[in-house]
Amino acid sequence: MRAPRLVILILLTAALAAGLPLLAQDEEGNPPTEFDTYWMVFLERGDDPPELDEEASAELQRQHLAHLSKVHREGYSLVHGPLEVPPEETLRGFVLYRGDMEQKKVEEMASADPAVKAGRLKARAVKWWTPAGAMRFGKPPRAES
Numbered sequence: 259m260r261a262p263r264l265v266i267l268i269l270l271t272a273a274l275a276a277g278l279p280l281l282a283q284d285e286e287g288n289p290p291t292e293f294d295t296y297w298m299v300f301l302e303r304g305d306d307p308p309e310l311d312e313e314a315s316a317e318l319q320r321q322h323l324a325h326l327s328k329v330h331r332e333g334y335s336l337v338h339g340p341l342e343v344p345p346e347e348t349l350r351g352f353v354l355y356r357g358d359m360e361q362k363k364v365e366e367m368a369s370a371d372p373a374v375k376a377g378r379l380k381a382r383a384v385k386w387w388t389p390a391g392a393m394r395f396g397k398p399p400r401a402e403s
Contacts, residue, residue, distance in 0.1 A: 295357030
């Protein structure tokens with residue numbers, strides 16, 4: 259599966275998981291007129307990723323995850339995570355940022371990721387529109403023991 263088809267599959271899966279009707283309409287069957295926006299940052303394998311030993315690779319991964327946690331804690335990103343794809347695919351993960359941010363700010367934050375700086379990953383920002391109120395984000399409920 260080529261990357262563009264995979265991106266479409268990811269977007270459709272995210273929409274379904276969020277309960278977003280794929281053909282959103284109001285009670286009269288009209289398409290939505292109000293939208294919420296998000297920035298989807300796709301993390302892809304770098305063009306010439308560095309060859310790292312196991313220890314350096316683990317440290318870079320720790321820094322990468324710390325960066326993602328930081329931008330989430332600070333309220334810039336809503337959700338992030340790896341993607342399970344065949345090894346030949348370049349797509350590795352994504353970060354969903356708030357849509358009210360300027361593209362330049364999103365790209366700066368994505369470029370500040372240590373894995374992007376090191377060339378292990380590259381980031382691509384895409385604006386995503388959904389019917390207003392269709393997506394909800396918050397902390398998952400605690401599992402009861």
